[in-house]
Amino acid sequence: MSLQYALLGLLTYSPMNGYKLKKIFDKSINYTWTANLSQIYRELGSLQKKGYVSSSVLEQEDRPDKKIYEITEDGTKAFNEWLMNFPESFPWPKRDEFMLRMFFGASVGKEELVKQLKKFILEKEKFNLEMQDTEKAILQMKKAIDENSSLQATDGNELYWSFITKRAHMSNEVLITWAKECIKELEENMD
Amino acid sequence: MSLQYALLGLLTYSPMNGYKLKKIFDKSINYTWTANLSQIYRELGSLQKKGYVSSSVLEQEDRPDKKIYEITEDGTKAFNEWLMNFPESFPWPKRDEFMLRMFFGASVGKEELVKQLKKFILEKEKFNLEMQDTEKAILQMKKAIDENSSLQATDGNELYWSFITKRAHMSNEVLITWAKECIKELEENMD
DNA sequence: AGGGCCATGTAACCTGTTACATGATTGA
DNA sequence: TCAATCATGTAACAGGTTACATGGCCCT
Numbered sequence: 001m002s003l004q005y006a007l008l009g010l011l012t013y014s015p016m017n018g019y020k021l022k023k024i025f026d027k028s029i030n031y032t033w034t035a036n037l038s039q040i041y042r043e044l045g046s047l048q049k050k051g052y053v054s055s056s057v058l059e060q061e062d063r064p065d066k067k068i069y070e071i072t073e074d075g076t077k078a079f080n081e082w083l084m085n086f087p088e089s090f091p092w093p094k095r096d097e098f099m100l101r102m103f104f105g106a107s108v109g110k111e112e113l114v115k116q117l118k119k120f121i122l123e124k125e126k127f128n129l130e131m132q133d134t135e136k137a138i139l140q141m142k143k144a145i146d147e148n149s150s151l152q153a154t155d156g157n158e159l160y161w162s163f164i165t166k167r168a169h170m171s172n173e174v175l176i177t178w179a180k181e182c183i184k185e186l187e188e189n190m191d
Numbered sequence: 192m193s194l195q196y197a198l199l200g201l202l203t204y205s206p207m208n209g210y211k212l213k214k215i216f217d218k219s220i221n222y223t224w225t226a227n228l229s230q231i232y233r234e235l236g237s238l239q240k241k242g243y244v245s246s247s248v249l250e251q252e253d254r255p256d257k258k259i260y261e262i263t264e265d266g267t268k269a270f271n272e273w274l275m276n277f278p279e280s281f282p283w284p285k286r287d288e289f290m291l292r293m294f295f296g297a298s299v300g301k302e303e304l305v306k307q308l309k310k311f312i313l314e315k316e317k318f319n320l321e322m323q324d325t326e327k328a329i330l331q332m333k334k335a336i337d338e339n340s341s342l343q344a345t346d347g348n349e350l351y352w353s354f355i356t357k358r359a360h361m362s363n364e365v366l367i368t369w370a371k372e373c374i375k376e377l378e379e380n381m382d
Numbered sequence: 383a384g385g386g387c388c389a390t391g392t393a394a395c396c397t398g399t400t401a402c403a404t405g406a407t408t409g410a
Numbered sequence: 411t412c413a414a415t416c417a418t419g420t421a422a423c424a425g426g427t428t429a430c431a432t433g434g435c436c437c438t
Contacts, residue, residue, distance in 0.1 A: 002288050003425080009295045019389055032290035039426065041391060066389070083292065083299055086307050089314065090288055093398080097193050097281050099223035099358070101274065104200045105351030108274055113351075116277050123280065159380065160296030160304075167290070167369050174365040178358050189350065194397085210417055230398065232419060257417070284426080 003035055004043050008052060008071055008079040013145055013154065015070035017058075018044055027144040031164050044069055052078055110186050117179045117186075124176050131172065134165040194226055195234050199243060199262055199270040204336055204345065206261035208249075209235055218335040222355050235260055243269055301377050308370045308377075315367050322363065325356040 006029050010021055021044075022037050035043075047053045052075030058066040071079070098120060105113055131137065138161045142154045197220050201212055212235075213228050226234075238244045243266030249257040262270070289311060296304055322328065329352045336345045 002291055006291055029294055032287050032294055034284045093225045096223050100193055100197055102351055102354055103220055103223055106347045156297045160293055163293055163373050170365050170369050174361050178361050182354050
């Protein structure tokens, strides 16, 4: 369901086709939610059935025709209702394969685990490099969205987007700290 | 797939029925992975088809009969291979409804967002209370598993389980810090 | 010549969630 | 007496993943 609201939200900025929605998704919402193309097409179909979006075909000469989706009044209403109905609690399904492996750490062995943790740290540090310049990341979000819409639909979003990137960065940092502590403890306890 | 390995892993401690697996799951692996009963039954069926577990029915007088699953040699082999084949990277599908809502923060309004963030903090602080005594949490994991197996299958796991609980705690703490910073910034920017 | 981008989708499959069905025992 | 625990499952649905199909343009 959330994916549908994410799409509706993007469509409040401007009417768009599925392919474009995916592009924007990957540069913005991607920090908080992932989706692949076929899923987006499916959900757009479902939204249209509900009457939350309408579509029209834009014929192009050079390129394949585009199917442009536009949010309807009902869709706007549904989106706003979703935003305002803050749930009492969020189902927080945890699915972290790395941590699942850690659970069976005793069967892995300390040396191997240290190696795995070092790889983990490298991954996180790589992400940190990408994340480092949060302002740039936010500008890229804005750019990706504004490129498509004539009006500057994204004005006033910077603050909230900075919250998102900040959280990603902080969470990432703490994972690096944690992993380093684990390595230290493992090395202290090695035979 | 991970769920199947999680189940295989638990079955290396001792043969068990689905219901018991769920009980243990909720008190241990639950920090890293979630599963519901019907899913566990389905995956056990699938594991049996693959020949990774075998089952036998234990008749009981007072209570319903139990279907006890035991890990086979093939299953043990598959589990160990999984543990040792550390993937190059983990697909990290992000699905965080709270953050998705934050993305559209401009449409929510600052006052309302502050309220939502405060609720978020309360939730995290509640979790912190539960988490506070990590040693207790780990003892509960051990207890849940050892209760069922005659041998002390879980010896030597404490270190790895402490890594898991520590990470949960650290990640939680940083979220509280983050949320408080967000509130501060929102209040500074309120008209 | 070959890969990437633009563009839309379908089909099959896998995984996760919720509801339904059944029913005895135990403890508050 | 009522809820929880023990115990196993099926069915339907929702959501996510992967593979397949098609095909022209642009850049290297």
